[in-house]
Amino acid sequence: MDFRSDTVTKPSKKMKKFMFKAPLGDDVYKEDPSVNKLEKTMKKMAKKEAALFVSSGTLSNLLALLSHCKRGDEYICGQDAHIYKYEAGGGAVVGSIQPQPIEFEENATLDINKIKEKIKPDDAHFAKTKLLCLENTHHGQSLSLDYIKEVSAFAKENKLLLHLDGARIFNALIEEDLQLDEICEHFDSISICLSKGLGTPAGSILLGSKKFIKKAIKYRKMLGGGMRQAGILAAAGIYALKYNMQGLEKDHLKASLLSKELNKLKDIEVLSHHTNMIFIKVKNEDLLKKYLKENDILVGGSYNKLRLVCHRDISQEDIDKTIEVFKAF
Known part of the structure; x- marks a missing residue:
């Protein structure tokens, strides 16, 4: 993912x-x-x-x-x-x-x-x-x-x-x-x-x-x-x-759901969410990225500002799993 x-x-x-x-x-x-x-x-x-x-x-x-x-x-x-x-x-x-x-x-x-x-x-x-x-x-x-x-x-x-x-x-x-x-x-x-x-x-x-x-x-x-x-x-x-044009709106909806759920979690601050992009701030950035990678999830960004971009190759099931992995961390 x-x-x-x-x-x-x-x-x-x-x-x-x-x-x-x-x-x-x-x-x-x-x-x-x-x-x-x-x-x-x-x-x-x-x-x-x-x-x-x-x-x-x-x-x-x-x-x-x-x-x-x-x-x-x-x-x-x-x-x-x-x-x-x-x-x-x-x-x-x-x-x-x-x-x-x-x-x-x-x-x-x-x-x-x-x-x-x-x-x-x-x-x-x-x-x-x-x-x-x-x-x-x-x-x-x-x-x-x-x-x-x-x-x-x-x-x-x-x-x-x-x-x-x-x-x-x-x-x-x-x-x-x-x-x-x-x-x-x-x-x-x-x-x-x-x-x-x-x-x-x-x-x-x-x-x-x-x-x-x-x-x-x-x-x-x-x-x-x-x-x-x-x-x-x-x-x-x-x-x-x-x-493929119609898939873009689905990407926005997936990002909206992911942003909403991440915002509920302790120690995660959703800095912004627009269209298909989410920017978050976390305290233990390196540990989080390592944990996500161990669970087959890659995210971008650095310096306490991580970026998650939703796209056509991210399914609804992927969103659900990602939310659970964040919760587990």
């Missing part, structure tokens, strides 16, 4: 069979019918001009930075945002793009007044602030449509481009009861991961204008991300969008 992340999900037998039968071609020549179908499906769902299938969310975010910004430009993001903290500093290393992180608010938003304070004046001393990046969900928390609209208007007013790291955007859609295009219309680019809650083995989609995606295609090739018969992976995305 692996609660470390929803990235540990494995393709089902039906998904693998669908992948094996996928029609293939050379995607660098834009001749892979399965990749083309996935990109067409996603841009239609998001109501964006163009879409690009890439190997990972990290690559998708990096392509967005490179395509929006020039060397010496700056992007603003959250201090604990994936694009800044967990992607090896790609924007700075590869693109010479300066990050300007600010602390997230408790509700996973970036305070607009704090963003405004960090926008650099047009002066020879400063990098040019070019891009603002949001994350949805962040630590499981979804952004409200009202906030997204407010930030979008602010970005336009201050001549900033707006990128969304929407790695878990489908979880946000369920939480906020929205359609994909209702969020995507407010962003210049969106990165969407298919290998988390939807259960594909790999792959992300980058969305934006035709001009933007044309740039991203060049940078994808430059970085070695141009895949040939990539349709075998894209087919997993096509299958997931058709058959």
Whole structure:
């Protein structure tokens, strides 16, 4: 029972069979019918001009930075945002793009007044602030449509481009009861991961204008991300969008039950629970993790803040057993 992340999900037998039968071609020549179908499906769902299938969310975010910004430009993001903290500093290393992180608010938003304070004046001393990046969900928390609209208007007013790291955007859609295009219309680019809650083995989609995606295609090739018969992976995305979306709501319900039961236990503090993620604080973290592992349960996190992520490969029986193991500890 692996609660470390929803990235540990494995393709089902039906998904693998669908992948094996996928029609293939050379995607660098834009001749892979399965990749083309996935990109067409996603841009239609998001109501964006163009879409690009890439190997990972990290690559998708990096392509967005490179395509929006020039060397010496700056992007603003959250201090604990994936694009800044967990992607090896790609924007700075590869693109010479300066990050300007600010602390997230408790509700996973970036305070607009704090963003405004960090926008650099047009002066020879400063990098040019070019891009603002949001994350949805962040630590499981979804952004409200009202906030997204407010930030979008602010970005336009201050001549900033707006990128969304929407790695878990489908979880946000369920939480906020929205359609994909209702969020995507407010962003210049969106990165969407298919290998988390939807259960594909790999792959992300980058969305934006035709001009933007044309740039991203060049940078994808430059970085070695141009895949040939990539349709075998894209087919997993096509299958997931058709058959695995409904499972996300079940993941939220499983997480809600687990959070409720853990909160009843002595010496466990549930710090937060949103969508499919739970963060807890315990006194004997190392002992607990060891005990859980001995009982075939893996959890993530450290420093008195453990993370449990529910996903399609965690069954209701697994939830029940996990609760009992926590109680026994």
